[in-house]
Amino acid sequence: MKLSTRCRYGIHAMFDLAQNAGNGPQTIRAIAERQLVPEQYLEQIIGALRKEGLVVSVRGAQGGYMLSRPPSEISIGELVRLLEGPVLMADCIQDADACIRSGQCPSRVVWSRLTDRINEVVDAITLQDMLEDHIRLQDEVEGKA
Amino acid sequence: MKLSTRCRYGIHAMFDLAQNAGNGPQTIRAIAERQLVPEQYLEQIIGALRKEGLVVSVRGAQGGYMLSRPPSEISIGELVRLLEGPVLMADCIQDADACIRSGQCPSRVVWSRLTDRINEVVDAITLQDMLEDHIRLQDEVEGKA
DNA sequence: ATCATACCCGAGGAATCTACTCGGGATTGC
DNA sequence: GCAATCCCGAGTAGATTCCTCGGGTATGAT
Numbered sequence: 001m002k003l004s005t006r007c008r009y010g011i012h013a014m015f016d017l018a019q020n021a022g023n024g025p026q027t028i029r030a031i032a033e034r035q036l037v038p039e040q041y042l043e044q045i046i047g048a049l050r051k052e053g054l055v056v057s058v059r060g061a062q063g064g065y066m067l068s069r070p071p072s073e074i075s076i077g078e079l080v081r082l083l084e085g086p087v088l089m090a091d092c093i094q095d096a097d098a099c100i101r102s103g104q105c106p107s108r109v110v111w112s113r114l115t116d117r118i119n120e121v122v123d124a125i126t127l128q129d130m131l132e133d134h135i136r137l138q139d140e141v142e143g144k145a
Numbered sequence: 146m147k148l149s150t151r152c153r154y155g156i157h158a159m160f161d162l163a164q165n166a167g168n169g170p171q172t173i174r175a176i177a178e179r180q181l182v183p184e185q186y187l188e189q190i191i192g193a194l195r196k197e198g199l200v201v202s203v204r205g206a207q208g209g210y211m212l213s214r215p216p217s218e219i220s221i222g223e224l225v226r227l228l229e230g231p232v233l234m235a236d237c238i239q240d241a242d243a244c245i246r247s248g249q250c251p252s253r254v255v256w257s258r259l260t261d262r263i264n265e266v267v268d269a270i271t272l273q274d275m276l277e278d279h280i281r282l283q284d285e286v287e288g289k290a
Numbered sequence: 291a292t293c294a295t296a297c298c299c300g301a302g303g304a305a306t307c308t309a310c311t312c313g314g315g316a317t318t319g320c
Numbered sequence: 321g322c323a324a325t326c327c328c329g330a331g332t333a334g335a336t337t338c339c340t341c342g343g344g345t346a347t348g349a350t
Contacts, residue, residue, distance in 0.1 A: 088146075109275075149338085195297095206296060206347055208296050
């Protein structure tokens with residue numbers, strides 16, 4: 001059970017935009033270089049984020065991307081669900097017809113509980129939280145050196 | 146983010162064996178029919194469960210499979226990790242070298258927290274729990290009818 | 291003994307998915 | 321107008337998933 005690189009790349013990109021909030025639009029190229037992501041692939045991923053309104057783009061020269069909302073209002077959960085597809089361990093959680101047992105499936109309750117917990121965790125973390133964690137981590141490293 | 150059918154089939158099979166604990170060995174064919182799983186595929190899956198000692202096999206005529214331990218001592222977490230591979234959202238959680246950032250990766254802490262939570266949930270549920278849930282569910286349905 | 295019943299096992303393959311690349315068009319600042 | 325960007329659909333190599341096939345091996349019943 002693993003996240004796709006698409007999802008990880010996307011989250012790294014959003015984190016990058018959060019770090020550069022206020023520095024004007026960031027180009028795909030710049031983000032890709034900083035985050036070590038293939039440029040053209042990142043273009044695709046950010047395109048999806050833009051379609052959902054999580055980032056805004058500025059076209060033309062000196063253009064690029066910016067977060068559409070403050071980092072504190074963007075949760076990892078949103079990003080995961082957008083980039084990875086909805087979190088559901090088995091189709092029957094969402095679509096009762098997907099399973100013949102549906103009503104009396106013994107594992108349904110398990111997947112349902114698990115799905116809820118995962119969503120709880122990722123929804124509770126925002127880009128702002130990640131930013132703060134990261135700053136704290138960097139301070140610790142520098143403090144030791 | 147979804148479980149593989151391999152994993153779901155395996156858990157259904159284990160649940161079937163839990164239901165039939167004490168009824169002698171169950172054949173692949175019988176389990177496959179009850180759980181609506183392709184017979185030859187199930188053979189493969191149960192083979193993996195056997196190698197890890199979660200089920201024991203009886204060879205020859207009148208043979209089949211049985212749980213190696215009581216249902217209360219087999220957690221869904223064990224099954225998921227065996228059938229789905231270890232739960233880890235990104236390679237860097239397990240193998241620090243998998244990521245160049247490793248030390249200062251901002252998302253590492255997120256994946257790590259998520260991984261822990263998922264394991265907590267699935268480790269807390271045993272086949273016995275599923276069995277009891279299922280019986281309760283059936284009673285309710287019958288009570289209404 | 292022999293035969294039917296089952297487990298056991300490796301190989302293979304179709305379908306799907308993932309992680310990209312490619313080429314070219316549209317928009318805008320300078 | 322020209323260079324920098326975003327924008328977008330199509331294509332593709334490789335991996336993965338979900339199976340199937342064929343044949344071997346152990347064992348109980350007769």
